[in-house]
Amino acid sequence: xxxxxxxxxxxxxxxxxxxxxxxxxxxxxxxxxxxxxxxxxxxxxxxxxxxxxxxxxxxxxxxxxxxxxxxxxxxxxxxxxxxxxxxxxxxxxxxxxxxxxxxxxxxxxxxxxxxxxxxxxxxxxxxxxxxxxxxxxxxxxxxxxxxxxxxxxxxxxxxxxxxxxxxxxxxxxxxxxxxxxxxxxxxxxxxxxxxxxxxxxxxxxxxxxxxxxxxxxxxxxxxxxxxxxxxxxxxxxxxxxxxxxxxxxxxxxxxxxxxxxxxxxxxxxxxxxxxxxxxxxxxxxxxxxxxxxxxxxxxxxxxxxxxxxxxxxxxxxxxxxxxxxxxxxxxxxxxxxxxxxxxxxxxxxxxxxxxxxxxxxxxxxxxxxxxxxxxxxxxxxxxxxxxxxxxxxxxxxxxxxxxxxxxxxxxxxxxxxxxxxxxxxxxxxxxxxxxxxxxx
Numbered sequence: 001x002x003x004x005x006x007x008x009x010x011x012x013x014x015x016x017x018x019x020x021x022x023x024x025x026x027x028x029x030x031x032x033x034x035x036x037x038x039x040x041x042x043x044x045x046x047x048x049x050x051x052x053x054x055x056x057x058x059x060x061x062x063x064x065x066x067x068x069x070x071x072x073x074x075x076x077x078x079x080x081x082x083x084x085x086x087x088x089x090x091x092x093x094x095x096x097x098x099x100x101x102x103x104x105x106x107x108x109x110x111x112x113x114x115x116x117x118x119x120x121x122x123x124x125x126x127x128x129x130x131x132x133x134x135x136x137x138x139x140x141x142x143x144x145x146x147x148x149x150x151x152x153x154x155x156x157x158x159x160x161x162x163x164x165x166x167x168x169x170x171x172x173x174x175x176x177x178x179x180x181x182x183x184x185x186x187x188x189x190x191x192x193x194x195x196x197x198x199x200x201x202x203x204x205x206x207x208x209x210x211x212x213x214x215x216x217x218x219x220x221x222x223x224x225x226x227x228x229x230x231x232x233x234x235x236x237x238x239x240x241x242x243x244x245x246x247x248x249x250x251x252x253x254x255x256x257x258x259x260x261x262x263x264x265x266x267x268x269x270x271x272x273x274x275x276x277x278x279x280x281x282x283x284x285x286x287x288x289x290x291x292x293x294x295x296x297x298x299x300x301x302x303x304x305x306x307x308x309x310x311x312x313x314x315x316x317x318x319x320x321x322x323x324x325x326x327x328x329x330x331x332x333x334x335x336x337x338x339x340x341x342x343x344x345x346x347x348x349x350x351x352x353x354x355x356x357x358x359x360x361x362x363x364x365x366x367x368x369x370x371x372x373x374x375x376x377x378x379x380x381x382x383x384x385x386x387x388x389x390x391x392x393x394x395x396x397x398x399x400x401x402x403x404x405x406x407x408x409x410x411x412x413x414x415x416x417x418x419x420x421x422x423x424x425x426x427x428x429x430x431x432x433x434x435x436x437x438x439x440x
Contacts, residue, residue, distance in 0.1 A: 001038070002035065002038040002039075003099070005031075005035070005038070006031065007099075009028075009030070009031035009034065010031070010095065012027050013025075013027035013028050013031060014088075014089070017084075017089075018085065020081070021067050021081050021084035021085050021087075021088055022063075022064045022068045022084075025060050025061070025064035025067065025282075026060075026061075026064045028059065028060040028088075028091070028092075029060035029061045029064060031060075032052045032053075032055045032056040036049065036053065036056070036240070036243050037240075039052070039239060039243075040239045044239070045102070045367075045370050046235040046239075046242075046369075046370055047369060047370050047390060048098075048102075049235070049239055049242060050231075050391075050393055051393065051397075052243070053242075053243040053246040053247050053394075054393065054394050054398075055095065055397075056247055057246070057251050057279075058281050058398055059091055059341075062275075062282075063084075063087075063283065065275065066283060067079075067081075067084055069275065071283075073280045073283050073284075073335075074277075074280075074284075074333045074334045074335040075333070075334040076283075076291070076332055076333055079286045083286040083289045084282075084286045086286065086289045087285040087286040087289060087344075088282075090352075091343070091355075093343075093355035094343035094346075094355040094356070094358060095359065096359065097356035097357065097358060097359020097360045097362075098360075098362065098363040099359075100356070100359070100363075101359065101360045101361075101364045102363060128421055128422055128423060129185065129188060129196075129197060129200050130200075131421040132184050132185050132188075132204070132418060133203065133204060135177060135181050135417060135421055136177070136178045136181035136185075136204045136208075139181070140174070140178050140210075140211055142170065143211055145170055146170040149170050149171040150170070150171050150175075150213075151213065164406070167406075168406050172221065172406055172407060172410045173410040173414070174211070175208075175211045175212055175217065175221050175225065176221060176225045176407070176411050177414040178207055178208045178211045179208045179212065179221070179222075179225025180225060180228070180388070180411065180415050180417075180418045181204055181417075181421070182201065182204035182208045182229075183228050183229040183384070183387075184384065184418040185197070185201040186204075186205070186229055187229070187232055188200075188379065189201040190233075208226075212225065212226075218407070219250075219253075219395075220404065220407035221407060222249075223249075223250075223391055223394050223395055224391050224392050224395070224407050224408060227391035227394070228384065228388055228390070229387075231373065231391060232373075232387060235373055235390075236374070236375055246394065251279075277335075280339070281339055281340075281341050281398055281399060284333075284338050284339060284340060285340065285344050287329075287332065287333065288340070288344070291329065292328040292329055293328065295326075295348055297349060297350065297351060298318075298349040299350070300349050300350075301317075301321040302321045302323065302349045303342070303345055303346060303349055304317045305317050305319060305321045306322070306340075306342070306345050306400070306401040307401060321348075323340060323344075323345065324340055338400070339398055339400050339403070340399045340400050341397060341398070342358065342396065342399060342401060343355040345401075346358035366389075366390070369386045369390055372386040373387065379419070379422040380419045380423070381416040381417075381420060382419065383419065384415035384416075384418055384419045385412055385419070387415070388412055389408075392404070392407070392411060395407065395408075396408070
C-alpha cells in the first residue's frame, strides 16, 4: 500500500507540476505527509522517516508557497515556470531513486524483533561516565580559547573573516564533542536510571546548551549533535514524534535562530516568514537551470569537486566543475554562499539519470545504517556514528556539501571519541539457561 501511494503520488506530482509548478510541490507535500503516516509503525525505516521529514520541510511546502507568491531571493528576480518544473523533475527523480532501492524490503519489523526495554547494564560503569563527562568538560573549556568564534555574534561590520580551519578546531568540533558526550550520557542515564547517571547527563546538557548558543552556532551543529539522541529515543517507537521534531525544529526554530544571531544586528524581522532564505534550495536550483547555459556532463567530476571540500581551495578536485562558481551564477545571484542539493549536482554529472542513481546509492547506504539503529545496542562508536550519519542527512540534503562536510566530519569524530569513552556501557550477558528436559 505504501509503495502504491508513493508511485501514484509521484505521477500526480509530475502531471500537476506540468500545469503549474506550485501544484506539483503541493502534491509532494501531501505525498510526504502520507508516507510519514505510513512509516509510523516500529520497525520501519528510520532513514525514510528522516528523508520524508526533510522533503516536507525544505522541498515541498516552502517552494510551493514561494512560487505562488512570486518570491525573489538574492536579487535574482522571479524564476519562470519552465525552470521550476525542471527543478521539480530532478526532485521527483531523486525521490524515485530512494524508493526504488527499497524494492522487496518489508516495512514491518523483522520476524522475532521486539522493542523491549534494554537489558540491565553491568555494574562498574562510573568510570566511563566520568570519562565522558571529562571529555565534555575539556571540549567545553576549549571553546574559550577563541571566544570570538563562539560567544560573539556573527556579522559585525568590519570584523575579519574567520579562518575555516580555526572555526572547525576551536568551534565546530568542540561543540559537537560536548553534544555527543551529552547524548552518550543521556542514553546511559536512561538505561541505568541512577541518580548519579542523571546528574552527569544534566551537567553535560547544561554545558551543551551554553556551548550551542544561538548567538553564533550554525543549525548544523544542533542537527548533527542533538538529533542523534531523538533518533535513539523516538526512532523505533514514537516515530511520528521524531518526524514532527525534525520538521518543527527546522521550519520553526531555524528562522528564529537567524533572527537572534543576525537579525537583531541588521534590524531584520520575521515578516517574510515562511519565505525565508533558509528554504531557498529549490529556488536556487531553478535559478541555476534558468540563468546558466546547459553545462557539459561531468561524469562524476561535479560530485568529486563538491566532495573535495576537505582539501585547500588550490588543491580542490576539478574546481572548474563547481556550478556555484560559474560566472553566469555569480553574475545573477547577490549571495555567494548558495546551497545546492546534491541530487542537482548528480544531474550535472549524469543528466536525468543522475538524481535516480544518486537516490539509489544513498538509500542503499542508509539501509545499512537502518539495521544498526537499535536502542538496545551497545553504546559504541559505530552505533553513535550511525546516529550521527542519519542526523546529518538533513543538512546534507539541504546543501551545500561544502558547508555540510565539516559539521558531519566533526560529528563523526565526536561520535568515535564518545564511543571509545563509552566502551564499558555494555549489556550484561545473560547466562544461558541450563537445558531442562521436558516433564510429562
